[in-house]
Amino acid sequence: MKPISATLVIGATGTTGRRVTAQLNAEGHRVKAASRRATPVDGAQAVRFDWNEPATWDDALAGVDRVYLVPPIGSSDPAAVMLPFLRKARAGGVRRAVLLSSSAIPAGGPAVGQVHEALPGLFEEWAVLRPSWFMQNFAGHTPHARSIREEGAIRTASGDGRVGFVDASDIAAVAVRALTDDQAPNADLLLTGPQALSYDEVAAIITEVTARPVAHRQLTFEQLRDRWAAEIPLEFATMLAGMDRAIAEGAEDRTTDTVQRLTGRPPGTLHAFAERELRSSS
Known part of the structure; x- marks a missing residue:
C-alpha cells in the first residue's frame, strides 16, 4: 500500500469517528482528529473543527489529502455548510472523501442526500457509507x-x-478500507x-x-x-x-455483503x- 499524507477525521470523538481514528492509527496512518474542542485523541493530531465556523476549516485541512465526513448532527440541511467546505477541501489538495450517510437516505434525498449526490462531481476518489x-x-x-x-x-x-x-466497529472498518486502499470504492456502500x-x-x-x-x-x-x-x-x-x-x-x-467484501x-x-x-x- 502506498504511503499517504494525513487523513482528516471529522467527528473524531463520535461513534464512528473515534473508531475510524483508532483503526487508522493501528495501521500506521497519520490522522488529524477533528472535533469542536480539539479533544486529544491517542496517536492523532487533535485539531479544532466546527462545521458552522469556517475559520476553523483551513487548519483542519492543512496537510490532508483525504477526509472522513460526519455531517453536522441534527441539521436538516447539512449541504449548506458541507458543500462550501468540500469545495475548499478539493481546492486545497484533498483527493479522496468518504461520507457517512444513512441507508434511509438515497443520493439526492433529504438532508445528507444532497451532499451524497454532489460528492462524485467534487472528487475523483470517493465513497458514501450508508449504514x-x-x-x-x-x-x-x-x-x-x-x-x-x-x-x-x-x-x-x-x-x-x-x-x-x-x-459501528464494522462501519469504521469499511471506512478505513475506503480511505486507504489503493483503489477508492467510488460507490454507494450499503x-x-x-x-x-x-x-x-x-x-x-x-x-x-x-x-x-x-x-x-x-x-x-x-x-x-x-x-x-x-x-x-x-x-x-x-x-x-x-x-x-x-x-x-x-x-x-x-x-448486504458489503462488510465482508471490503474487510x-x-x-x-x-x-x-x-x-x-x-x-x-x-
Whole structure:
C-alpha cells in the first residue's frame, strides 16, 4: 500500500469517528482528529473543527489529502455548510472523501442526500457509507439505552418491520478500507449486519444476554415524533419518526455483503454486541 499524507477525521470523538481514528492509527496512518474542542485523541493530531465556523476549516485541512465526513448532527440541511467546505477541501489538495450517510437516505434525498449526490462531481476518489441503524443505539446514553435501563422497554413506531442493525466497529472498518486502499470504492456502500431483526427480536436478544426483561412498546408516528421533539428540533424529530414509519413498511428489511467484501470478515451480530457491552459495563 502506498504511503499517504494525513487523513482528516471529522467527528473524531463520535461513534464512528473515534473508531475510524483508532483503526487508522493501528495501521500506521497519520490522522488529524477533528472535533469542536480539539479533544486529544491517542496517536492523532487533535485539531479544532466546527462545521458552522469556517475559520476553523483551513487548519483542519492543512496537510490532508483525504477526509472522513460526519455531517453536522441534527441539521436538516447539512449541504449548506458541507458543500462550501468540500469545495475548499478539493481546492486545497484533498483527493479522496468518504461520507457517512444513512441507508434511509438515497443520493439526492433529504438532508445528507444532497451532499451524497454532489460528492462524485467534487472528487475523483470517493465513497458514501450508508449504514443501517447502529447497534450502538442500544448502548451508552442514547434514548433507547435509557428507556431499556429505566423502563425495560424499547419504544418505536416501527411495528413488526425489520432492520439490519450494524456495529459501528464494522462501519469504521469499511471506512478505513475506503480511505486507504489503493483503489477508492467510488460507490454507494450499503452496510448492514448479518441479520434483519424486528425490535421484538432485538428486545428478546437483550433480555437473553442481560437476564433483565426488555419489551418492545409500539408507538404511533405522532407519539414518537413528539417524544423525539422533547430533545431535538421538531423538523429533525419528524424526519426520524418518518424513518421508523418506513421501517414498518419494510424499507430496512435487507442485508448486504458489503462488510465482508471490503474487510474480508463477516459483520458482527447483535448478540455478540450485547455480550460485549455487558462485559464492558460490569
